[in-house]
Amino acid sequence: MTSKDNDVRLFEGLRRREPEALTTAVQTYGPVLIRAAWLYLADAHAAEDAVQETFLAAWDGAKRTRGLTSLRAWLLGILTNRCRKHIRTAQRRRKREQRFLEQNAALSKSNFSDPRLEKLQSALPRLDGPLREVVILRYWQKLSVQETAAALGIPEGTVKSRTHAAITRLRDIMETNA
Amino acid sequence: MNVDQNQFEQYLSDSLDAISQSAPAAPRAEQIFRRLRRRKIRRVGGVVTVLVLLACGLSTLVFHRISQPVPTETIVVQAPIRIEAARNARAQPARPWRIPAMKLTALSSPSLKVQDGLTADIPVSSITAGTQGASPNIPTRFVTPRVSLPKL
Numbered sequence: 390m391t392s393k394d395n396d397v398r399l400f401e402g403l404r405r406r407e408p409e410a411l412t413t414a415v416q417t418y419g420p421v422l423i424r425a426a427w428l429y430l431a432d433a434h435a436a437e438d439a440v441q442e443t444f445l446a447a448w449d450g451a452k453r454t455r456g457l458t459s460l461r462a463w464l465l466g467i468l469t470n471r472c473r474k475h476i477r478t479a480q481r482r483r484k485r486e487q488r489f490l491e492q493n494a495a496l497s498k499s500n501f502s503d504p505r506l507e508k509l510q511s512a513l514p515r516l517d518g519p520l521r522e523v524v525i526l527r528y529w530q531k532l533s534v535q536e537t538a539a540a541l542g543i544p545e546g547t548v549k550s551r552t553h554a555a556i557t558r559l560r561d562i563m564e565t566n567a
Numbered sequence: 568m569n570v571d572q573n574q575f576e577q578y579l580s581d582s583l584d585a586i587s588q589s590a591p592a593a594p595r596a597e598q599i600f601r602r603l604r605r606r607k608i609r610r611v612g613g614v615v616t617v618l619v620l621l622a623c624g625l626s627t628l629v630f631h632r633i634s635q636p637v638p639t640e641t642i643v644v645q646a647p648i649r650i651e652a653a654r655n656a657r658a659q660p661a662r663p664w665r666i667p668a669m670k671l672t673a674l675s676s677p678s679l680k681v682q683d684g685l686t687a688d689i690p691v692s693s694i695t696a697g698t699q700g701a702s703p704n705i706p707t708r709f710v711t712p713r714v715s716l717p718k719l
Contacts, residue, residue, distance in 0.1 A: 412596040419593030427590035437594055444599045509582045529583035
């Protein structure tokens with residue numbers, strides 16, 4: 390049985406609200422989603438929260454979803470929306486969040502021995518949300534342009550232009566920091 | 568950082584992978600199920616609260632209406648007065664009535680504040696004839712006659 394067949398079976402299980410399907414989905418895609426959320430939010434608690442909310446939304450929304458192309462892309466799309474929501478909420482508490490991000494960046498800097506990783510990790514939160522989403526999905530998850538477009542609900546042309554803008558901006562930030 | 572686009576993209580891909588390794592542990596399925604249960608309880612609690620509040624509000628409203636009698640007001644109008652039964656009234660007959668004088672016991676309504684000489688729809692609970700004329704043969708309940716008030 391191929392991975393695609395497994396995904397279809399899993400998705401049908403979610404549609405029928407089978408607890409086993411949810412358990413399997415959490416076990417299969419939980420690690421991928423938590424890492425994506427971590428890259429996006431740079432906050433362990435918020436990332437964990439976003440992933441849990443993603444599975445709850447998948448549980449609720451599977452029945453309404455038609456024409457699923459990839460379960461991973463679908464879940465990543467939901468996760469992206471949840472992360473955006475977290476960031477919006479955080480913007481209301483901008484000062485506190487800013488302080489938190491600085492602390493977080495300081496903490497994470499000490500985690501990496503490679504200075505290039507430190508540089509990228511501090512540059513990533515400075516990218517605008519839509520650009521960050523594209524970077525994570527395209528370069529970390531290695532989704533195709535088509536899959537990224539489906540996950541984010543945007544046209545393929547927009548994915549390409551955002552990818553280009555994100556790379557340019559990221560290089561600018563990293564060169565400025567260098 | 569003088570690297571070409573492809574090298575940078577490769578570096579980005581590798582670095583993101585390395586950074587993502589430091590992510591916290593993925594949530595367990597039990598945590599999701601616990602959240603589902605909590606959410607269900609919250610929803611049921613919310614519905615019950617809304618229903619209880621609605622019931623309280625409605626009962627208060629009904630009790631208030633029952634305990635307060637409907638205010639009435641008596642208007643005495645002088646002759647001549649012209650009354651046309653409302654279209655939906657079961658008035659027999661439907662032609663206009665001319666009555667020398669009559670007393671209207673009307674339900675309290677903003678439309679009672681009409682000026683002299685104007686026509687107004689007045690919800691009437693009972694109509695009794697005045698001293699100078701015969702009792703008009705119109706229904707005495709749930710009729711909304713159109714009354715032309717003469718200038719006093």
